[in-house]
Structures are given as structure tokens and as C-alpha cells.
Amino acid sequence: MNSAPRFDPFPPSSQTPTLTDAARQELHTAARAEESGERPINTSIDILRDAGLMLEDGATSPLRVAHALMRIGAVNLSVGRLWEGHVNALRLIRLYGSPVQARHAEQVIRRGGLLGVWGADGGTPATFEAGVLQGEKAFASGLGTVTHAVISLNSGPEVQLALMDVTDPERGDATRWDMLGMRATASGKFDFSGLPLRDENLIGAPGDYLKEPHFVGGVWRIAALQAGAAAGLIDAAAADLRDMDRLDAEAQLARLMQVLMRVWAGMALVERAALASTGDAGAETIVSTSIAARIYTEEVALETITAVEQSLGLRHFTAASETGRMARDLSVYLRQAARDAFLQRAARHALSSGETIWGVFK
Numbered sequence: 001m002n003s004a005p006r007f008d009p010f011p012p013s014s015q016t017p018t019l020t021d022a023a024r025q026e027l028h029t030a031a032r033a034e035e036s037g038e039r040p041i042n043t044s045i046d047i048l049r050d051a052g053l054m055l056e057d058g059a060t061s062p063l064r065v066a067h068a069l070m071r072i073g074a075v076n077l078s079v080g081r082l083w084e085g086h087v088n089a090l091r092l093i094r095l096y097g098s099p100v101q102a103r104h105a106e107q108v109i110r111r112g113g114l115l116g117v118w119g120a121d122g123g124t125p126a127t128f129e130a131g132v133l134q135g136e137k138a139f140a141s142g143l144g145t146v147t148h149a150v151i152s153l154n155s156g157p158e159v160q161l162a163l164m165d166v167t168d169p170e171r172g173d174a175t176r177w178d179m180l181g182m183r184a185t186a187s188g189k190f191d192f193s194g195l196p197l198r199d200e201n202l203i204g205a206p207g208d209y210l211k212e213p214h215f216v217g218g219v220w221r222i223a224a225l226q227a228g229a230a231a232g233l234i235d236a237a238a239a240d241l242r243d244m245d246r247l248d249a250e251a252q253l254a255r256l257m258q259v260l261m262r263v264w265a266g267m268a269l270v271e272r273a274a275l276a277s278t279g280d281a282g283a284e285t286i287v288s289t290s291i292a293a294r295i296y297t298e299e300v301a302l303e304t305i306t307a308v309e310q311s312l313g314l315r316h317f318t319a320a321s322e323t324g325r326m327a328r329d330l331s332v333y334l335r336q337a338a339r340d341a342f343l344q345r346a347a348r349h350a351l352s353s354g355e356t357i358w359g360v361f362k
Contacts, residue, residue, distance in 0.1 A: 019051050019071055028075035032325060034184035035078070041184050042145045044079045045114055048072070053083065054109050057091040058221060062274035069224035070267060074232030077329040078184035080225045082114065082142045088218065089115035089150040092161060095214060096204025104200075105163070108148055116146035116166075121155060122189050128153050128160070133192040141187040143172040150203060151192070158206035162197060166190055181332030213277065213286035216345070220273035222336065223293035227266040229330045230297070230304040234260050236323050237308040240315070252311055259304045266297040276360040288346035289360050295343055298334050305331060 027047060033039035048054060058065040065087060072080040093105045093115075105115065122136035137151055147167050153160045166172070174188035209215065234256055241247035273293040276286050305327045309316050316323050350356055 031076045066224045066274040070228030073225035073228030077229045084221050085116040088117045096208045113147040116149040118149045119152045128197045133195045136191045140190045141185045143174045143186045160206045161203040162201045181328035213283040217287045217290045219294040220290040223297040224270045226297040226301045230263045230301040233326045255307050259307045262300040266300050269293045281360050284349045288349045291342045291346040
């Protein structure tokens with residue numbers, strides 16, 4: 001197996017967390033064992049905890065979080081997916097919850113908890129009435145690892161957020177997660193039926209979850225993971241080619257460098273979107289920049305997967321291939337919902353006038 005990808009475009013500074021080379025190596029090495037279920041993914045979450053990342057919410061230090069997401073995505077995308085959900089959950093609680101609820105969430109984290117955001121409804125939509133929950137959540141990432149999830153209830157414009165303990169193993173079912181990639185996330189169904197819903201569980205008011213620029217305006221975090229994972233895949237492919245003495249071929253160099261340049265451009269757009277998310281650029285400008293970062297990095301990541309397949313050939317598709325495993329995870333992660341609607345929304349704003357076309361680059 002190759003050593004951990006060495007790609008790291010961000011020199012250590014006060015803006016970036018401490019994620020040592022040894023930590024990145026361990027995250028990378030653990031990925032295959034986590035995919036097969038031989039090693040619990042919470043061990044890797046503890047690496048992030050030791051690095052001081054668990055109280056980040058993407059608002060206090062957006063660049064710090066963007067860079068950390070890229071770094072983690074480059075070596076272990078499943079871990080990055082769980083941490084991104086944790087960051088998102090903490091942001092929602094601090095944004096819409098009371099100070100008491102925010103302190104409670106921070107105490108949960110300090111005691112070793114992991115937060116998540118579970119928004120997708122299962123066969124029976126998650127609802128509540130008279131203080132009792134009914135229904136289930138699907139694609140609930142981190143079953144058995146996430147301890148408290150921010151869930152959406154009564155879907156629609158008046159959707160309500162609630163923070164729930166999700167440690168009951170009898171209610172979770174990861175057997176439905178039969179995807180070819182991101183298997184280590186243990187995503188699946190969680191049944192909330194019959195659980196009591198108390199006032200202290202409710203986060204914010206009905207409809208808060210959909211408010212901008214914090215809803216779609218936060219997808220730059222997904223873009224950061226996509227860009228980092230693409231960079232990590234290029235790095236792993238280059239390492240394989242060096243081992244085979246095939247990297248010096250002009251076609252190989254040109255093919256991988258073309259996509260790497262676009263990955264770098266995507267990283268710059270992610271940085272701009274992250275910084276804009278906490279600024280005063282205007283809600284729709286923030287949203288359109290975040291959408292642009294997510295869609296652009298998705299396209300570049302798909303190009304990266306194709307370039308790596310062409311560079312490595314059949315070697316990439318063997319069962320033991322590290323690039324194959326990384327590409328499987330990335331392919332599944334890229335398939336986010338509502339891509340076309342997002343693109344149209346960003347276009348309507350960015351192209352509405354000669355001023356808006358400059359976005360956050362004014």
C-alpha cells in the first residue's frame with residue numbers, strides 16, 4: 001500500500017488546525033479497514049478530536065475548516081463526511097438554538113460525542129405530534145458512531161429541527177446501505193417512532209433550517225471535501241505511477257496536471273465561498289458562490305476519476321487498488337441531490353446584472 005498522500009497545499013499557520021503528518025498517515029491507513037468493518041471509524045474521529053477540531057463550526061474560522069476538510073478528504077473521505085456533518089450540526093445549534101442548548105452540545109462533544117445532521121426521510125417521514133416522534137430517517141450517516149443528530153421534522157417550509165440522542169442500536173439499521181463506496185460511514189435507517197420530543201430538543205423555530213445564507217450557503221463544506229478527495233486521488237495515482245516508473249511519460253504528466261490545475265482552482269473557489277459565508281456580501285451572492293464551488297469541484301472530481309482510470313489502466317480496478325477504493329468513495333459522495341436546481345439558482349443571481357456577475361470577487 002502506498003504511504004499517505006503527501007499533497008498539502010496549506011502550510012501550517014494560525015488559520016489551520018494541527019493535523020500532523022502522522023495523523024494524516026493513520027487516517028489514510030485506516031480507510032480500507034474501516035471500509036471492510038475491520039476497524040471502527042470512531043477511532044479516526046478520535047484523531048480529529050486530538051487535533052482540536054471537534055468544536056469548529058465553520059463560522060468562527062471558515063478558512064481553517066475549509067482547509068481541514070480538504071486535508072481530511074484527501075486521505076479518508078468517509079471520516080471527512082462524518083466530520084462535515086458534525087460541523088454542520090454544531091453550526092445549526094449555535095445559530096438557532098439557545099445558549100443553554102449550545103452549551104449542552106459542547107458538553108456532549110467534550111464527553112466524546114459526535115454530532116450529525118440527518119435530513120432525508122425514510123419510507124415514513126419523520127414527524128411529531130403531541131410531544132411524540134413518528135417516522136424514520138434514511139441515509140443517516142454514522143450509525144453507531146454519531147451520538148446526537150440534528151433531525152428535520154414535518155418537512156416543508158415549516159420544517160422543525162430537533163437534537164436527538166441516537167445511540168440506541170435497536171433503532172438503527174445500516175444493512176440497507178449497499179452502496180459501492182462510502183461504506184465506512186455506516187449510513188442507513190434510524191427509526192424515531194415513539195420517542196418523546198421535549199421542548200429542550202427543539203432547535204430554533206419552524207422554518208429556521210431553510211433560511212439563507214446558512215442552508216444552501218453552507219455547501220462550500222461539501223465542495224471542500226470534494227476538492228480534497230480529488231487532490232488525494234491524483235496524489236495516490238502519481239505515487240503508483242512513480243512506483244512503476246511510468247510518471248515521466250509526457251502523456252501521463254499532461255493528463256494529471258490538467259486536472260490538478262482545475263483542482264487547485266476549485267480549492268481557491270472554496271476558500272472564497274468559505275470566507276463569503278460569514279461576510280456581508282448578501283445572502284444570494286453567498287449562496288451562488290457556495291453553489292458554484294460545489295458544482296465546480298464535483299465536475300473536476302469526475303474529471304479526476306476519469307484521468308486516473310486512464311493513467312493506471314486495469315491496475316486501478318483491482319480489488320486491492322488504493323486508487324480504486326478512493327475513486328469508489330468519491331463517486332458515491334459526488335452524487336448529491338438537486339444539482340440542476342442549484343445551478344439554475346446560482347445562474348439566475350449571478351447573471352441578473354452587471355454587478356452580480358462579479359459575485360464575491362468585487
